[in-house]
Amino acid sequence: KQEVTQIPAALSVPEGENLVLNCSFTDSAIYNLQWFRQDPGKGLTSLLLIQSSQREQTSGRLNASLDKSSGRSTLYIAASQPGDSATYLCAVGGGGNQFYFGTGTSLTVIP
């Protein structure tokens, strides 16, 4: 079974700082990887979807990279803002026709 790990579990940074969130997975035979944002008491919002044939995806201040061979993905957030405070989860799509989710990184951006 695919195991997805996100480290650190929590991160606190001052506003304006660039930051990187990490995601690792055990089985490199994946179809894609998806990054989500979850606000307290809310559902998950998909931020970026990277197909297995791609190495990165960008949306605004967000950039996600994928290295299948090493079983790793990173989410880069540029010029962080207080509104970026949320929990970020990665999910790996692969065998079993389902996404396997990490437990998330809780991000706090301090004004």
Add this chain to the structure above:
Amino acid sequence: DAGVIQSPRHEVTEMGQEVTLRCKPISGHDYLFWYRQTMMRGLELLIYFNNNVPIDDSGMPEDRFSAKMPNASFSTLKIQPSEPRDSAVYFCASSLNSPTNEKLFFGSGTQLSVL
């Protein structure tokens, strides 16, 4: 589109009672998923449907859990009888035409508390 709609937002019930959670997926989406989120286990897939047909229910924890999708715009997840360990946030999600190759769209969830 209003997105994936779940009801109720919160449900408090007593052990042994029947609980029914409801979901309306995004119109035109062929896949519907039910997830459960807890602090201990994170997000777990319970069951998913393709064109109203259950495809994989291997994540359903016990026979006390059942799910139906009578039509393309409605699904229910039922727990009967409920137990305190069922307390969690239950999410419904949908995707357009693949279980793993497209973005997942989540509802706001149902916070279930079983006393």
